[in-house]
Every structure is written in C-alpha cells, then in structure tokens.
Amino acid sequence: MTAAADFPGSLAAAPGDFETRRIVYNDSISRWFVGASVVWGLVGMLVGALVALQLAWWHANLPPYFTYGRLRPLHTNAVIFAFVGNMMFAGIYYSTQRLVKARLPSDLLAKIHFWGWQAIIVSAAITLPLGITQGKEYAELEWPIDLAITAIWIVFAVQFFWTLARRTEKHLYVAIWFYIATILTVAVLHVVNSLAIPVFGFKSYSLFGGAKDALVQWWYGHNAVAFVLTTPILGIMYYFLPKAADRPVYSYRLSVVHFWSLIFVYIWAGPHHLLNTALPDWAQTLGTAFSVMLWAPSWGGMLNGLLTLKGAWGKVRTDPVLKFFVAALTFYGMATFEGPLLSFKSVNGLAHYTDWIIAHVHAGALGWNGLMAAGMFYWMVPRLYGRDLWSKKLADAHFWIGTFGILLYVISMWTSGITQGLMWRATDAHGALEYPNFVETLNAIRPMYWMRLIGGSMYLIGMFMMAYNLARTALAGKAVDGEATVVVERVVARETPWAEILFGKPVILVTTVTILIATMAVVNNEASLVLSSIVIVVAVLGTTALHLAVDRSRPRWHRLLEGRALLFSSLTIIAVLAGGVAELVPTLLVTPNDPQILAEARPYRALELEGRDIYVREGCYNCHSQMIRPFAFETKRYGDPSTLAESIYDHPFQWGSKRTGPDLAREGDKYPNVWHYRHLVDARSVSPGSNMPPFPRLVTDTVNLARTATKMHALQSIGVPYDDRQIAAARSDAEAQGAEIAKNLRDDGVAEVDAQSEIVALIAYLQRLGKHPPPARGPDVALTP
Amino acid sequence: MYKDLLVQSPLLVLPIAAMFLFLAVFVAVAIRAATRSREDMEMAARLPLGDDHDHR
Secondary structure (H helix, E strand, C coil): CCHHHHCHHHCCCCHHHEEEEEEECCCHHHHHHHHHHHHHHHHHHHHHHHHHHHHHCHHHCECCCECHHHHHHHHHHHHHHHHHHHHHHHHHHHHHHHHHCCCCCCHHHHHHHHHHHHHHHHHHHHHCCCCCCCCCCCCCCCHHHHHHHHHHHHHHHHHHHHHHHCCCCCCCCHHHHHHHHHHHHHHHHHHHHHCEEEEECCEEEECCCHHHHHHHHHHHHHHHHHHCCCHHHHHHHHHHHHHHHCCCCCCHHHHHHHHHHHHHHHCCCHHHHHCCCCCCHHHHHHHHHHHHHHHHHHHHHHHHHHHHCCCCHHHHHHCHHHHHHHHHHHHHHHHHHHHHHHCCHHHHHHHCECHHHHHHHHHHHHHHHHHHHHHHHHHHHHHHCCCCCCCHHHHHHHHHHHHHHHHHHHHHHHHHHHHHHHHHHCECCCCCECCCCHHHHHHHHHHHHHHHHHHHHHHHHHHHHHHHHHHHHHHHCCCCCCEEEEEEECCCCCCCCHHHHHCCHHHHHHHHHHHHHHHHHHHCHHHHHHHHHHHHHHHHHHHHHHHHHCCCCCCCHHHHHHHCHHHHHHHHHHHHHHHHHHHHHHHHHHHHHCHHHHHHCCCCCHHHHHHHHHHHHCCHHHCCCCCCCCCHHHHHHHCCCCCCHHHCCCCCCCCCCECCCCCCCCCCCCCCHHHHHHHHHCHHHCCCCCCCCCCCHHHHCECCHHHHHHHHHHHHHCCCCCCHHHHHCHHHHHHHHHHHHHHHHHHCCCCCCCCCEHHHHHHHHHHHCCCCCCCCCCCCHHHCC | CHHHHHHHCHHHHHHHHHHHHHHHHHHHHHHHHHHCCHHHHHHHHCCCCCCCCCCC
C-alpha cells in the first residue's frame, strides 16, 4: 500500500470523487472569550493586588465581606477559571476549527457555553465574598454552582467532539490531543472532588473526610494545575507558536512522546502536596517519584517549543508575540524544574507552608499562563479584527514591565519563604526555638510583602496596557471570520473497522499484562511484584520486536488511533483514570477499617460543629494549617505530630497548605477563652504586629441553632458516628456549651456576650482542636464532657 | 521495601502494578514515535501552517 493509506481521509480516489467546499469559521466565539479573559484577568489580578496589600497592611481588610480569608479564594478562582479558563476556550475554539477544517457545528451551544461560563464566574464573585464555600482550595464553589459547571463543561465537550466528528482533515494534530485530554480529565476531576452531600441551598459537606478528603483534594488540586493550566496551554503552544514563527514544530516525534508521558505521569503527582503529613508513606513516596519523573516530559515540551525557533531568533527580537511565547516557555521550564525539586521531602520540609510555594505558583501563573495568554491575544486579535496591532511599542513595553514584575514577585517570595522557613526551624544551643513568637517571623518578611505588591502591580499595569492595546486594535478594525477552502471526498472513505483497532497489538498487550498482574495480585501479593515486572518487560520487548519484524506496509496502529477521536479519547481517559484509581482506591478503602483510628476519633459537639462551619466560611484555612509534621522544630512549637485519627471526621479536611499564621491543630486549651475573644475581634490587641484580619461581626451575628441538627444528620449519613440521641439534643447541647463559654468570658471581664453569638461557637471549636474528649458512655454523659 | 508496603494492604499492589504498566506504555510510545516515518511526521507537523487566509 502507499503512504496515502496512512491517512484514511486522503485515500487515493478518482478525480471525480472530490468536491471543493468553503468553510467560514465561527470566530465570534473566540472574540468573546478573548474579551472575557482580558476583563476577568484584570479583575482577578486586582483582587490579587488587594490580598497582597492585606497581608502587608491589615487595614486593607474590610470585614465581613472583603477579608483575606474570603478574597483569596476569589483571586485564585478568578485567575485560574476566569482568566486562563476563558483564554483557553478562545484558543481551543480558534485552533481546533482550523486544525480539523470544520466550523463549530452549533452557534447556539457556543452562546450557551460563553454566557453559562460567565454566569458561573459572576456567581463565584458573589458567593465567595459572602462566605459561601466548600472550603477546598480551587474547588470552593458550592454545589449548585458545581452542577452548573458540570453542565457547561458538557456543552463544551459536545461542541468540541461534534466538531471533530465533522472534520475534513482526518489526522488529529497533537494540539487536539492535548485538548481532548483536558476536556475529559477536568470532567473526571471536577466530579470526583465535588462529591458532597448538600445540606441546604448553599451548604454542603464533602463526601470524604480527613486524609481521604486531603488525598482527593490534592489529586484534584494538582491536576487542576495539570489539566487547566498546563495541557490546554501546551496544545495552544503547539498551534500558535509554529504559526507565529511560520515554521513547523521542531520535532513532532518529541511532541507525541511529550503528550503521552505527560498525561500518564501528571495524574500521580498530587500527594507531593501532602509530604511529611499524616498521609500514608507509600502515597507520599509515589508523589515524590512521579514528580521527579515529570521533570522529563515538561522539559521535553519546553525544548520542543524553544527549538522550533531555531533559525528564527531574529524574528523573536522584533515580534512581540514570539517574545511573549519565548518568555512564557522559559518560565514554564523554571516552574517545572522547581516543582520536582519541591517534591523532595527534605526540600519540602523547608518550603511547604511558606511563601516559596507562592513564588512557585506565580512563576507558573504569571510567567507561563499569563505570558502565553498575552502572546496568543497579540497574535489573534489583529486577525480577528482584520488589522495590525494598534501599537507594537506598547506591546513591547507590556513585555518588559510584565517580565520585570514577575521577577520582582518571584524573588521577593523566594526570599520571604526561605527566610521564614529557616526562622521556624532555628533552634539555639540548648535545642530551644530561637523565634518562639510567630509574629517575629512574620515581621522579618514584611518588607518582602511590600516588594511582592510592587512586582504584582507592575504586572497588572502591563495587563492594563494590553487591554488598552487590544481594545484600540478591535475598535479600529472590524470583526472578520476566518475562511478556508477544503477539498473533501464526496464519499466518506472507509475507515479501518473498530475490531481491527480493538484487537491490535498494543491493546492486546496492555490488556494481557493487566489481567496477568491482577491475577497474580490475587494469588500471591509478594511474588506477583517480581513476576509482573518480568512479564511486562518480556511482553514489551517481545511485542515491540514482533511489531518491528512484521509487514511494515499495513496501516500503522497509532495512525489509525489518531483518526479515531472517540477511541483515542477512551484510551486517554483510561490512562488518566488508571492513575487516579490506583492511587486513590487504596486510601479510600483501607483507612476507615483501622480500629485504632476509630477508637481514638470523636465527632464534634453541636456548637463546635457550628464553630467549624464559621472557620470554613471565614477561610481561616487560607492562613492556618491543621497538620503538625513530625519534625522536632515543629513539635516544639505546636505539639505532637498530627495523626490520621484527629481529622477523620473532618468534612472537608482542614489541613491547609499555607502558614501565614501558626498551625492550629493543637490550639485547644492553649489560651483562655477571653484571649481568643479579644484576638478574633482584633488580633493586634493581644498579638501586636499580627496581620490577621479583624472579625468584629462574629460578636453580633448569632448562630442559627435550628439548623444544627440537620447538619449533624447530613454528616451522620456520610459516616460521622453521631447517634440519633445526640442529633435530637443538638440544640440543647449547643446552648449549654455556649452558656458555659459565655459565662467564662463574662467572668474574665468581657462585658456583653451572647451565648449564641458566632464568636462563642468559633471559640468552642478552637478550644476543641487537638483535644480528645472521653468516649461517650451513657445517655447523660454523652453530651457533657 | 515492597514487603513492608504490602503488609499494609494487598490493595497496594494496585499503584505498583499501575506504575509498571505506565512505564511499559511509556517505553512503547517512545519506540513507536521513534520508528515512524519522516514523511508522516512532517506532514503532521505542517498541519497548523497555511490553514487560513490572513485578513490583516
């Protein structure tokens, strides 16, 4: 057979079998998404600048709605899902239509996708400041919004795969693979991590608790980085960079390897967010191993991009688009080198909970995502509006101020993170902590907080320049839609039947090996490991050899696969699911049966539970961890290392990821109630120099105890061992505990205290942290400690 | 080391097996990519280029 057979769509046929068709692309959708991305990018980064200011200067907190704990989730969600989200939709729609030579099939779906997504963003911008949150990072939005996200994502997927189905170019370019992986994986991640039991219209509890919730959350969180901030943007890079440079990608072979290795490896690396915690060791080790492996595909991709410009470097100097792409790839390389480094337990021990991580994510978000977005916009908008960019000079200025801004940001946060990390662990000759007062370590980094604000603001100014430049370009031009002429066959070429693909060698190989391993696992755990490794090696070598030896003229398996969007998608999802399942299932299934854990654990009393909900609502977890790591310097400061038992009934878990303030896992009994009272109203009154926001409204707002029993009932249904008696007595128990705390506060000199005020509930929760009340014995003892 | 791991739960054979499987797939993909014909690759790589009329 000839080479044409490798391209089922371009089978040699009689001249009469072809017709010429004109395609006008739907570029309106890309114009809208670009506009939305720019607007939300400005909003998200403005909020970023505000939260940066709040950390440097606490007066910028405006309680109750605009405190750091409520705004930080707004900032992260806006940048990830509104700025990068809209940018990615713009790029995917623009490039996909052109790569597969087909117009989007439905203008209606396009409109629903666009307006639906903007409505979700607006609802996030409203609910997050209101304190409506699930308390899981980058997944804070409450369940009705989660459902809306699912619906809109399905609309996007339908539109996308429908376009592929109508394509007139059979081969799927590598960018499309990245998009497919994005669409499918994000769907899985979002659904699994959002599993929650709704209690009220805008309140739910995560289905998972404690370590399980932590593992699911960071499997999600890490892969949100992978499949929202990385894979779609890599796809965009593989399309727009060659276009802007007017030369094909450096190595298509490398891009194939890049794709498969990236999606196979990424899905595993989540536990590197939980190193040195109470998470089982094996999961931590897996996280480290895969993170280190991730370095290779990441750099493969970066080099593939940069080498594409081989021989075109002269162009980079004059073309702002290429300048942005090159800088973006460089930051991608930097961030993906730093990531594996941070995944080593020892480095992580220093860096985790500090601003080093903040430096890392901003190298990624501002450097890689932000600069890629800018490059893509500067390339696309002139073409979408049929005129040259309004000002190349302004784009150059944006480039320099933006890049300088990132560097300032990243350097200040590195300095801050390492400084504070070292101070936390510093001990004197006698082994005592050198800086026992947390505020001392905070004051040491305050200058860095100001420098970060300056760096971030410079970047924001660059964004405003871009918005202005793009707006002038659009206003001076007029909307034009791309067109193409394609030659298509009148009769659809016969594709290789499914059976041939399904029973192709790679599928058979993988299935056989899996079955073998599964069988052996059942028969004998230990022997199976050695055996299965041998089997795999033999099978791989054998099949490869066989494959190389057989008739080379038959259509290639992988080529057929690429022509088969659906099958390709299934394999991608299997790849991704296999990683997720293999990692998650053992944890999800094993932990709850551990009798020792269950013996130690005790659910919260009614009022403590209400206090915990306030803790989640106020976003305290954005500044406080509840996870003491097994380091001497840490146990000296905070007490014994945290155990799995202590958080097993925490839905959602509150281990946290950043210590702007101290760890609270063993906060109970550390201070008297009145200390907490004064501290929560205004932290400076008892802790001079603190940057914790003031929460005066907690004093006047009261807890609605009529709803407590319903909440406990919901938790009971997902495995928290409340008995019906406790639930029935929820209200009286909460009132009793509240009265006790209120009396104690009054005794200590607080004038007016409402026993049902939120501050009393929150204090009840804080005083419970790290405490193990004795097990419930009889009906009377059960409710009063 | 494996023994220690498996004592915790036989289910832990899952991640280990999957990891080996992934390594195998990686090797297979790498070999496939390396052995594909130059024309195929060049044709695919050129897909983004010259796909559109530039209206500027």
